[in-house]
Amino acid sequence: MGTLFDRAVAMGVGFTHCVSVGNQADLELCDFVEFLVDDPDTAVICSYIEGIKSPARFRALAARARAAGKPWLVVKAGRTAAGQQAAFSHTASLAGDFAALEAVCRAENVVLLDDVFAMLLLAAAMARHPGHRVRDTVLLSTSGGSAALSADKLAAAQLPMTRFDADTRARLATLFVPGQADNPVDLFGAKVAEVPDFAYQSTRLAMADPRADLCLAVITTAPNLAGMAAEIARAADEAGKPVIHVMQPARLADGARAVLAQAGQPLTDGLGEAVEAVRAWSAWSAWQPAQHGQHGQDGARLAVSLPPGATVLDEAAAKALLALAGIPVNAGVVVADAEAARQAAPAVGFPLALKVVSPDIVHKSEVGGVALNLRSAQEVADALGAMAARIAAGWPRARIEGWFLQRMAGGEVELLVGARRDPQFGPMVVVGSGGVLVELLRDVVLLPAPVSAGAARAALASLKLAPLFAGYRGGAPVDLDAAVDVLVRFGALAAQMGERDFEIEVNPLKLGADGCVAVDARARFGEEPQ
Structure with a gap:
C-alpha cells in the first residue's frame, strides 16, 4: 500500500482513503468497500485481494458499486490452487478458486487486472472521466518503431484501434506527410515547419473523430518533451476524452512527467501497464447485465429429482438425470x-x-x-x-x-459442459473445448449459476474453438442455439443444488448442424446440507 501511495503521489493521483486490512480477523475487505461505495468523495474503488471472507456480500457490494456508478478494480493474489490434479472430473480441475472468482467478477463487472500499477493507472483515468466507455483507441507516438510495437501490443490484447472517418483523414492530411496519420499517428510525420504546435493539432483532430474513445500517447526521446506533453494533454481535455501517457525516456522526461502530474493526467513509464489498463477499461465498458430466460431464471422449473445422500452416478445414471433436465443424450x-x-x-x-x-x-x-x-x-x-x-x-x-x-452420435464440434459447487461462490457452470485434449487445451469459461442465454452465448463466443461454430475449412455451421440451451439448463440444474456439494460433467457434448447430444457423462453428489 505504501508503494502504491508513493507511485500515486508521483502521478498526481489522489486517494480519499487507503486501508490495509491485514488478516481480516475483525473488520474485513467488504466492510471497507461498503464504506467506499457510500463515500461521496470516492469515484473509483481499488482492491488488492488475497482472500475473500464473505463471497455473497462481495457480489452484493459489486451490484451496489455499479448502482453508485463507481468502478471496482481488483488485483487478486494467489491465482493457482494445489490439489487439482487428482480431481474427480475435468470440471473440478479446470474450475479452480481463481477461476470462480474470475467468473463472478465478469458477471458483476468487477474489473480484474493483472498488475497493481495498471490498476492505479486505470483508476486515475476513470476517476478523471466518470462513466466514459472505451472501445477504439487512437495511438500517438513520437517514433514509428514505438508506434509499431505499441500497435502490436494492442492487437495482442484484442483491442481495436480507431478507423478514422473520411473527414478526420482529410483534416489530418493537411498536417502530415502521406501515410503518417492513419492510426497509429506518428507525430514526427507532421509538417513541423508549417505546424508549430503539431502535437496539439494532431491530437485535437484525431480525438475529434466520433470513433475515437481513448488516446494512448507513447512518447520516446524527442525535443521539448514537456511542451509536447502539455499540448497532447490540452487537446485531449478539449475533446473531453481520456489520454493515457506512456513516457518511455528516463531522466530526460522528468520535466514532462512533472507537467502531466501537475495536470492530473494518467501517466506511466511502462507500455505493458498502459495496455493492461486499456484492456480492463474496454472490458468494463463492454459489460451487459444478464437477461435471464425461463430456465436460467428459475432452476426449479426443471423439476428434476436429485439423488439422496452422497453418491456417484455412473454414465447411464448421469445421462438419465440429464435427460430429465431436458439435455439431449444418446x-x-x-x-x-x-x-x-x-x-x-x-x-x-x-x-x-x-x-x-x-x-x-x-x-x-x-x-x-x-x-x-x-x-x-x-x-x-x-x-x-x-x-x-x-x-x-x-x-x-x-x-x-x-x-x-x-x-x-455425430457432430462437428466437441464441447465440455460441467457444473460444480465452488466452496466460496456456490454453483458454477463451465464450458470449453471438449474431448480427450480438454486438460491440454484448457480452453474454458466459468459462469455463475443460473446462466442466462446471453451469458451462455457470450461464453461460447469467447472460446478459442469459437471459429468452428460457423464452419471451418468447408465444415458445416453448427446449431449454436442448442449449445446455449444446454448451458442454460445446466445452470438451472446447478442452481437447484443450493448448498449441496456436487459435480456434473458432459464430455463431450457433440454439437452438429441440427442440435447436440451428450455422449459421455458423470456425476457426484455430496451429502445434503442439514
Missing part, C-alpha cells in the same frame, strides 16, 4: 456380458460405441475402456471380450459393473 443400455451385448446391440442401433462401467475408472479411454464404430453384433461381442481382458490385465482391482452400449 440412446443406450447397460449389459452384463458379451452374450447380452450381442442380443441387445441390434435394438440400440448401429454403429455402436462400447464403454466399460466401473466406479474405479473415471477416464475410460485411458485404460482402453472405449470401442467405437462397432457395426455388427459380433463386432460388439468381440470388442467386449478384448476390452474385458485388457482391463483385467491392466486394472485387476477395478470393479466392473457392466458394459454400456450406446448409439454413435
